Amino acid sequence: MNNLACESVGGKVLFATDDWFAAAENLLKKSNPEFKVGLFTEYGKWMDGWETRRKRIPGHDWCIIELGVPGIVYGFHVDTRFFTGNYAPRISVQAACLHPEKTTLLPRGDRIGSAASKEDYQAAEQFNSENWEFLLQMTELKPGYEESCHNYFHVNSRKRWTHVRLNIYPDGGIARFKVYGIGQRDWSLCGPNDLEDLLSMVNGGVCLGFSDAHYGHPRNLIGLGRAADMGDGWETARRLDRPPILKADAKGILQVPGKEWTVFRLGHPGLITHIEIDTNHFKGNAPNSCKIEASVLTSKEEEEKIKAKWDHNWKTLLPVMQLHPHKRHFIEGTLISLQEVVTHVRITIAPDGGVSRVRLWGFPRQLP
Structure with a gap:
């Protein structure tokens, strides 16, 4: 936590x-x-x-x-x-x-x-x-x-x-x-049109699982402000299944078998409209690409998924996109695939590396 x-x-x-x-x-x-x-x-x-x-x-x-x-x-x-x-x-x-x-x-x-x-x-x-x-x-x-x-x-x-x-x-x-x-914040003070970072630790976001945290824990992704240094982000070890010679597709996405992931529960269910992915300080070790998936889970379902190591059918929120070192990436709503209220997200990077912050801006909503 x-x-x-x-x-x-x-x-x-x-x-x-x-x-x-x-x-x-x-x-x-x-x-x-x-x-x-x-x-x-x-x-x-x-x-x-x-x-x-x-x-x-x-x-x-x-x-x-x-x-x-x-x-x-x-x-x-x-x-x-x-x-x-x-x-x-x-x-x-x-x-x-x-x-x-x-x-x-x-x-x-x-x-x-x-x-x-x-x-x-x-x-x-x-x-x-x-x-x-x-x-x-x-x-x-x-x-x-x-x-x-x-x-x-x-x-x-x-x-x-x-x-x-x-x-x-x-x-x-x-x-x-x-x-x-x-x-924990008082969400009753938040209006239906107030844009909030639903993932932030201040608003109740919490990391529930991850594949690797060799150099930095993924809970750092939801910290306050921009990262102070590389230690204030999520950084994995170098994967040993990287091909000897790397190849990329036409969009610059590396064709590698491995990936790393982390799962979060949002501070409040909501409709995500804007995304920020920040690789600040990760100059020689940022991931090549990232994607974000989402789902709606009850407390009981969350417990089951934790025991199952997050084997789950996720819906695509943000398709695979290339990341760049030491840069803030701002993703507007036109690139977001899912227009539904969600409670949980899985952030996947490939093949490995470090990300300092992820912000999921959206509108708090009650589940139907």
Whole structure:
């Protein structure tokens, strides 16, 4: 699923009790944690995560995180990598759904080597966060060795959340904190003629399956804005069934046996009228071609197709078209083959390579 708290989608730390060794903002980084041997700051060992000082006063440490994409939370990934003798031994997670106008705080700035001031605590009181609903009760973490650093926790709530409070007991460090879920918006505020990106993670799009994600996960395709680099897209390995000598047809489409695919559920059923396929940053490794297919599936049918590895009769939405490196491809309605309301899409590239973003613009519609 999508990481709703990642800095790349707008996740922000609004408050933390202590940032002595390493600031809480590190929790939300998209990149994997690093360890730099022998690197120290004036406050102690440099660590790529959130690490508080050894607590010598009553209480425990905690921080408030504003999700970049409000939505339904299905689980947490707490990564303690490299925090071995200094990891937080226990955590809990609370959540709330707050109105944006009621959550304004001053920017935190560079907080390393500091703790929350009296003014910080007073500002944070507006959240009343100690009374938020628990999505995860107090539970133990494992230390940050390679074999034990990944801590996964399932969430049963199906409510919409905008903020989470991460509690560590009593102190210590965590490298990364990921909030996995599906974005959810209020579609009742969307008019029948409002053009929306029905695939965007902000609007509830979610990746359900793929053939290969060797260098980059296809969920990146539905991220916010344009990709920051090649790592912020979907990139597959080079297929081993490529012919020794490649041939193309009159339209420039390579005649190859292999292909790669990924399947998404749209955030809302809709009629797709415009398509954007962006190969930004993929200069020497963009696919030669792409096609998009679509279907209408119920929740039960979706479960069956997942088990069947997406063996399904799809309808053509966008016929095979040639792609070009490092370019935004805009496809207007005249090239779109399907004029029906759909719920799911399959994006296929050939023979392999990378795509940074796909946008499926259309009108939200109810199924007949």
